Amino acid sequence: MMEKKSPFLDTLFLLRKEGTLTIFSDLKTLSEKEEKEAEDFFESEFEKERLDFLSDKIPFNKEAAIWAAKVLYHSAQLYLIRKDTAKDLEKLIPQYRGEKDVSAILSADLSLRFLPQLLDALKIADSTDPLVKILENILQQFHYSGIGLDLNLENINWEEELKNKTYRKLYLERIVEEKAYSLAEIPYINQLLIAEFGMYKDIFWKELKINNTQENESRNSI
Secondary structure, three states, X not given: OOOOOOHHHHHHHHHHHHOOOOOOOOOOOOOHHHHHHHHHHHHHXXXXXXXXXXXXXXXXXXXXXXXXXXXXXXXXXXXXXXOOOHHHHXXXXXXXXXXXXXXXXXXXXXXXXXXXXXXXXXXXXXXXXXXXXXXXXXXXXXXXXXXXXXXXXXXXXXHHHOOOHHHHHHHHHHHHHHOOXXXXXXXXXXXXXXXXXXXXXXXXXOOOOOOOHHHHHHHHHO
8 A cells, every 4th residue: 555655645545545635735856766756656557457458468658647647646646736827838748649549548548537426527627728728738648547527539430449358348338327418329339339238238338329321321332
């Protein structure tokens, strides 16, 4: 069990273990020791969640996990502390520069799954806040963590995006969990969901409509 040693580590630990977000009143530079301990913590959390993946072929991506943890932590701090911080936004909330594969997506999700609630709070406080747009862009890139939000995902090739069976399973499960209608009604995703539900569709999601767009298009092309 990770001991409470710093605001950064405390925030991550309490959020993962208790679902509570503690906001401290100082913006401090993170030490290498804090990052290393956070890496160890997230790797252990990833291994626990791997039980739900039903796959041991997706490795932990420490770069993505730590980047996402910093994004979440600094976003929480900036929600409270806004004096003279605008100039530091790109430094505190950088874009992800690594390869965005399934390993990165799932490792980053350990923290980014909590970002939508924080984004909602920021919008309520000030919808014109430049931090809002930065976080929306991050969640559009890592949209698995933003399922349930109204994100612009029109240009995604869903067959390519969900080609990994493990990621596809987790993505569909979160759509159902969040009752994300806008995603569930995309023809390709709708087809996958209906196939998964089978005759038990009304038990899992009675309100979900069956989208016959793809079927109709196929018939018209014959």
